[in-house]
Amino acid sequence: MSSCPVITISRQYGSGGRFVARKLAERLSLPFYDNEIITLAAKESGYAESMFENAEQVSSYSLLYSLSMFGSANGVYGLPLADKVFLVQSDIIKKCADTGPCVIVGRCADYILKDRPDVLNFFLYSDMPSRVKRVVKYYENTSRDVESDIRKRDKKRAAYYNYYTSSRWGELENYDLSLHTDKIGIDACVDTLELYCKAYMAQKQ
């Protein structure tokens, strides 16, 4: 059987997607990159780790402006902060993928790795009531309006993706498989993604 692909997982906030991703990585014995990327990126670039923590937020200036800044500056240092962070993280994501099969969550990894032939991209989502329950239970959100918090998080993820890529976050054709997590539960989602990965490897032989 051919070797495992690099797997990227995008997910709605509170969909259980990050949890599925971690379990899938365990199941396939692959390295898992999520906050780990932030730490790696921070170490690699010499920037403070805190700078990366809110990376999935983006202001409204255009990427063209950023690129023009890029042309006139020395490496990433002339860029606005958010763009510096994106470029440093992109570099780290590419290095992770170069190192071997792994599972990478979020941060436009599907787009950043789009030119590699050995990548599978998954998207996970679910209904609002179950997302509210998960966010309250696992992220200990005590806000009065959890649903509004969730929508804001998704908007930020979408804005980040739409700003840095030429595509749209959650657009079906960006992904090889998209799953609604509620109807079958977390473990069965992991089973489904594992089956897809193994079928992909069998076909590549």
Place this chain on the structure above:
Amino acid sequence: MSSCPVITISRQYGSGGRFVARKLAERLSLPFYDNEIITLAAKESGYAESMFENAEQVSSYSLLYSLSMFGSANGVYGLPLADKVFLVQSDIIKKCADTGPCVIVGRCADYILKDRPDVLNFFLYSDMPSRVKRVVKYYENTSRDVESDIRKRDKKRAAYYNYYTSSRWGELENYDLSLHTDKIGIDACVDTLELYCKAYMAQKQ
């Protein structure tokens, strides 16, 4: 284990989706409705079968106009032809689902059955080069520009769906699982959908 759900499958033209749907129905020993719906609808309504053949085309007048016509007429008989066909087919699709678990392809079945609690909705798509190959091989398309034919077919499916529903064709959140068929092949797609269906039944117990 609880009983099998009603399964609807939407698909891009040439993605192999109809073929996957038929194999899934065989695998789960379920009735399969595709052109069969047309025949059933034709028999049931007394309309000529040929009237239903091009049902997935829609003209540009608004649904509001159709509904106002509906109010002033006797049953579906005062409606424009395309809307009559849609209403008769919707009725047939609901009756199929009422009869028991089955696989239904296309014709807005996901939307028509949205109020049932026992439905799984799948969407299948693939890359243009493999769609061109399939259309040439299986539909014996000898046109000079097969790709253009495929895009036109998809546009018609999207227009039909967008006209008759309050949603958008191919919008990820309309479906429980969406699959890119190329990367794993037809049989593995059937395996994946079967796994999802069985996990759904296990969770419903």
